[in-house]
Amino acid sequence: MTTESTETTDGDAGTSVRDVTDLYHEFGDDRLPAGQRETTAFPVLSKSGTPDWDPDTWEFTVTGAVETELSLSWDEFRDLPSETQRQDFHCVTGWSKFDCEFTGVPFPALADLAGVEDDAVHVLFSALDNYTTDLPLEDCMREEVLFAWAYDGQDLPADHGGPLRVVTPHKYAYKGAKWVDGVEFLTEPELGYWERRGYSETANPWQEERYS
Ligand SMILES: Nc1nc2c(c(=O)[nH]1)N[C@H]1C(S)=C(S)[C@@H](COP(=O)(O)O)O[C@H]1N2
Numbered sequence: 001m002t003t004e005s006t007e008t009t010d011g012d013a014g015t016s017v018r019d020v021t022d023l024y025h026e027f028g029d030d031r032l033p034a035g036q037r038e039t040t041a042f043p044v045l046s047k048s049g050t051p052d053w054d055p056d057t058w059e060f061t062v063t064g065a066v067e068t069e070l071s072l073s074w075d076e077f078r079d080l081p082s083e084t085q086r087q088d089f090h091c092v093t094g095w096s097k098f099d100c101e102f103t104g105v106p107f108p109a110l111a112d113l114a115g116v117e118d119d120a121v122h123v124l125f126s127a128l129d130n131y132t133t134d135l136p137l138e139d140c141m142r143e144e145v146l147f148a149w150a151y152d153g154q155d156l157p158a159d160h161g162g163p164l165r166v167v168t169p170h171k172y173a174y175k176g177a178k179w180v181d182g183v184e185f186l187t188e189p190e191l192g193y194w195e196r197r198g199y200s201e202t203a204n205p206w207q208e209e210r211y212s
């Protein structure tokens, strides 16, 4: 295995970690996007408090322009094939955290399970705190967009979105819904919580797409 490899092995757990921290090459020369500063802390940013959840009644839905709408229990969601990735995290307020390890289900795998219709162009994520966020479909159909339930090998802390959140290492982090419980495939764009309040729909950190 060379240092260029994107696969490394976690000796103890014997699990494979896919390092996707080099995805910035697609967007710019610098791993740290312009206007960001690196932090080793992991601040919490939530529009309101941390919502409660009940594993017995929690339900994850996939709706809209799909062949088969899905409704998954917590156990069913946890049984989906998952992987661990090493990713960077860029908050629109100006901090970036490198080398976060998230474990979960890649967006394309979930999309394939439902079967996305040809006329789907946009995706709206919903969450237990009534947060929403939207992205063009093509920005979601990437292996790096994860529905993550673990962070650094531990259950995802509740204030960081546990039991389940989305992470979007190629976008500002407001595109990653914490406490996510639904995905709707849309045939027309629909804005989410921050997007309606003037934040960018596309949110590319290397273009400093902070506001619309
Ligand atoms: N459900 C939900 N998801 C959310 C938010 C929120 O308020 N509610 N805040 C967003 C914002 S603005 C950011 S920067 C990140 C912060 O994630 P963190 O609290 O784990 O750092 O979550 C995003 N996802």
Ligand SMILES: [Mo]
Residues within 6 Å of the ligand: 045, 091, 092, 093, 173, 174
């Ligand atoms: Mo944010």
